[in-house]
Amino acid sequence: MVVGKIISIFDISVEVILSDESVKIGDILALEDNYDYSFEVVSINNVSATCISLGTTRGLKKGSEVVKLSEGIQIEYSDNVLGRVFNSYGDLIDNKEFSSINKRTINHDTVSLKNVDVTADILWTGIKVIDFFAPLQKGFRMGLLGGAGVGKTVLIKELIHNVYSSINAHAVFVGAGERSREGKELYEEMKESNLLDKMSMVFGQMGDNPVSRSKSVYSGLTLAEYLRDEKKQDVLLFIDNIYRFIQAKSEIATELKQLLIENGYPADMANEISKIEERISSTEDGSITSFQAIYIPADDYNDEAVQTITSYMDGQIVLDRKIAELGLYPAIDVFKSTSKLVDVEKIGERHFKLIEEVLRYLTRYNELEEIIAILGIEELSEEDKSIFYRSRKLRYYFSQPMFVAEPYTNIPGQFVKIEDILIDVENILNGSYDNVDESKFLFIGKYHE
Amino acid sequence: MDDIWTSNLNETVDNIKNNDNIYNTGKVIKVNDYNIEVTGLNDVSFYEEVNIDDKASGYVFGIYADRVIVALVKINSEIKPGDMVYALRKEFKCLFSLDSIGKVIDVFGNDLIAGKKFDNLVELSVENKPLPIMDRGLVKREMLTGITGIDLIYPIGKGQRQLIIGDKKTGKTQICLDTIVNQKNKNVLCIYVAIGKTKKEVKDIYYELTRRGAASYTIIIASFHDELPTRTYLTPYVALSIAESFMLQTYDVLVCLDDLKKHADIYRQISLASKKTPGRDAYPSDIFYAHSRLLEKGCQHKNGGSITILPIVETKAGDITDYISTNIISICDGQIVLSEKNFTKGEKPAIDYGLSVSRLGGNVQDDEMKKVGSKVRIDLLSYLDVRQIYELANTDEMSEDLQKRLREGKMMIDCLKQYKFSPKTKQEMINSFNFLVDEKK
Structure with a gap:
């Protein structure tokens, strides 16, 4: 049934004069004869509705009549989702047959305070820097922050490899505003290693319009909720990249002529983020552990969007360009990377003390680097010299060959147990390895026999 | 009839x-x-x-x-x-002629050197829908530039988007030209897109490519600052649309976009003129999308064709962390950073090996190149780190290991120096680093 007529058209927004009162915010409208042109209603007054276009608006004609297609974007809500690839609007894109059992709209309530579950076991990732500086437990929201090209995506992939493949969990991968090439690579890798059967993927990549990029997150969340609420599973949710969600929202807000805050972000950013993050919680049915890559625009760590997102994180791993420049991967800034688990009562005194000691060494190391640049290394006191050399070993030791980087680096990946990390770090600090050349610590797993 | x-x-x-x-x-x-x-x-x-x-x-x-x-x-x-x-x-469509190869053209089917319109024009969409994820293949085949520092250490594959970024006069365009010239007899169609370059520069590039025999497989698409900004803004999209039509016929295409910072500035000019609310640095909020949808056209198609893109971005004072640069870095599959310091020291091509990255790395290299390349990269980076610290130290008091590292480091830097238009083959590159492998034995 025709519900209105298009009277104005822009890049991603259109305005529709309504002839039917039943149209609500969130409804999906489309051209009667061509569903490729479809729109979501975002605001409404008594004569017209403003809509955002799910696809392109090119070729769309003024005066075209629209019909109501559905009550909102829907995605499959059944076991059929496992091993499948969707686009942001819930359509399958893996060219395989599909018969739908049950669909559900992608907007859903957050988990109430009553139902949020916060107790769980520690989850080891086998990645030295993460397990040592920012260990996590099931149900955590972990942020992986980094500027452009410092290794966020590789780290996310390594986490998929280590965590998803090793524990018997279900997983959802959301590609939001990232590279299509990487999406395809991930799909192929999962298929090749027979890991696809417990994973679902949703892609709204960077070549797609902002509406698609922002909806991919909601669609992915709905799949994760299915696995948690209906299948009662512990779920891993990987989002690469949650910053792109806000970025897409800014583009839409600009197009809708809303007033923006600094750097062009939408004024309701905190609200939008909260609606996403509060859905990613554990309940007594199951847990959702999420790893969310967070892009840092212009290397500005204090960016408003980045800070808003990180306030929802239980832990964060910050990647640093200066360390990447030295070729030390994963290029983690140990001073900014931490988690809520770093607490004497939770990880034990030994681990906690070691973190403190390592940070003390590395802080001094940074000061010493400046002194050396002026005076040379020979002018240092004996104590400073040993701090200097041991810190360099620590820095090298925390680099790690990654499984997913093996084709690039030619070095086989390593999974390191926390016990081994603690022993190695202890030995470096107490001087047992003072006679070992520092280059021996570069790109290894554990050092001690 | x-x-x-x-x-x-x-x-x-x-x-x-x-x-x-x-x-x-x-x-x-x-x-x-x-x-x-x-x-x-x-x-x-x-x-x-x-x-x-x-x-x-x-x-x-x-x-x-x-x-x-x-x-x-x-x-x-x-x-x-x-x-x-x-x-x-x-x-609205642009015009293109198959006779454009070897010519300097604009997006409306004009031969700019001859100053007339082509006869056999076809219409091409300015922009097509993004290629579905499942139609993409994996980037695996090498795209050789002939430059040791790139082919060996930060290699480029067919279908990769590799950014070239650096200050004015650090040899950015030269790397593109070197790459184009090195594609001779390799069945790659090259498209050089000049965005906001001067007419003199474009003519120089045209002569340079013609002189080196690269014109027979190269199209130069130019748009200048004295033209309407809308036109300049559209030029790279049209270039990629042309590239796409070749890719769909299973051709390998190389597109150089020189440069995207100017493109961003022109888009900002248009957006502000149409009263759009500005975002960071007064660029419009969708500046990321403007470039991401352009560069996502670069890919390996499952039919065998590919589009490799080498976008260029000009920086100020070596700062690659400004808004536009980081946007484009985050879209591309890696970046070659050029440093003014290296350039003036005579270490040309002036690649900053610490800041440069290839996300595909060894994936696009053969086994031998991968083996040597990854060794050279790790050793070189650790040398550059050590060099700073021991700059003031007395060599005689150093450990044997350290002395060797410093000595090898210097040799590596020398091996990476290369004049313009003097490409090396893979074997030559590998041979020049034999000393690294020999000494270890």
Whole structure:
């Protein structure tokens, strides 16, 4: 049934004069004869509705009549989702047959305070820097922050490899505003290693319009909720990249002529983020552990969007360009990377003390680097010299060959147990390895026999 | 023959009945710098081609309830309010001729060196839908530049987007030209896109490529600052649209975009002129999307064709962390950073090996290159780190290990120096680093 007529058209927004009162915010409208042109209603007054276009608006004609297609974007809500690839609007894109059992709209309530579950076991990732500086437990929201090209995506992939493949969990991968090439690579890798059967993927990549990029997150969340609420599973949710969600929202807000805050972000950013993050919680049915890559625009760590997102994180791993420049991967800034688990009562005194000691060494190391640049290394006191050399070993030791980087680096990946990390770090600090050349610590797993 | 006549006639009659033969018309009510506002044009489509008498042409850029915004791409004479506007009932498209190879062209089918239009023109969409994820293949095949520092350490694959970034006069364009020249007899179609370069520069590049025999497989698409900004803004999209049509016929295409910082600035100019709310650094909020959808055209297609893109970005004072640079870095599959310091020291090509990255790395190299390349990269980076610390130290008191590292480091830096247009083969590259492997034994 025709519900209105298009009277104005822009890049991603259109305005529709309504002839039917039943149209609500969130409804999906489309051209009667061509569903490729479809729109979501975002605001409404008594004569017209403003809509955002799910696809392109090119070729769309003024005066075209629209019909109501559905009550909102829907995605499959059944076991059929496992091993499948969707686009942001819930359509399958893996060219395989599909018969739908049950669909559900992608907007859903957050988990109430009553139902949020916060107790769980520690989850080891086998990645030295993460397990040592920012260990996590099931149900955590972990942020992986980094500027452009410092290794966020590789780290996310390594986490998929280590965590998803090793524990018997279900997983959802959301590609939001990232590279299509990487999406395809991930799909192929999962298929090749027979890991696809417990994973679902949703892609709204960077070549797609902002509406698609922002909806991919909601669609992915709905799949994760299915696995948690209906299948009662512990779920891993990987989002690469949650910053792109806000970025897409800014583009839409600009197009809708809303007033923006600094750097062009939408004024309701905190609200939008909260609606996403509060859905990613554990309940007594199951847990959702999420790893969310967070892009840092212009290397500005204090960016408003980045800070808003990180306030929802239980832990964060910050990647640093200066360390990447030295070729030390994963290029983690140990001073900014931490988690809520770093607490004497939770990880034990030994681990906690070691973190403190390592940070003390590395802080001094940074000061010493400046002194050396002026005076040379020979002018240092004996104590400073040993701090200097041991810190360099620590820095090298925390680099790690990654499984997913093996084709690039030619070095086989390593999974390191926390016990081994603690022993190695202890030995470096107490001087047992003072006679070992520092280059021996570069790109290894554990050092001690 | 009669059949064709009758069917043509019937079509025309149908058109008259449906009023389809009549152009939708309107009147200019306001003239801005690069767009005009028009009343009328009642059932116009978004992105439809529009003529303003014989004075100008453009495309529909925004449709309001009471007026239409037309972006201008060509102005022959001055437009005045009241001029008649005709919507042409077809999508705005650019023109391209297969004779363009070896020529300098614009996006409307003009041969700029000869100063005339091509005869056999075809219409091409300015932009197509993004390629579905499942139609993509994996980037695995090498795209050799002939430059040791790139092919060995930060290799480029067919279908990769590798950014070249650096200050003015650090040899950015030269790397593109080297790469193009190195594609001779390799069945790669090259497209060099000059965005906002001077006419002198473009002519120099044209002569340089012709002289080195690269013109037979290269198209130069140029757009200059003295043209309408809308036109310059569209140029890279059209270039990729051309590349895409070749890729779909299984060709390998290399596209150099020189440079995207200027493109961003032009887009900012257009956006601000159309009163869009500015975001960071006054760029429009969708500046990321403007570049991401452009660069996502670079890919390996499952049919075997590919588009490799080498975008260039110019920085100031070596700062690669400004807004536009980081945006583009985050889209590309890696970056070659050029440093002014290395350039003045004579270490050319002036690649900053610490800041450069290839996300595909060894994936696109053969085993031998991968083995040598990854060794050279790790050793080189650790040398550059150590060099700073021990700059003031006494060599004699150093450990044997350390002395060797410093000595090898210096040799590595020397091996990476290379003059322009003097490509090396893979074997030459591997051989020059033999000393690293030999000493270890």
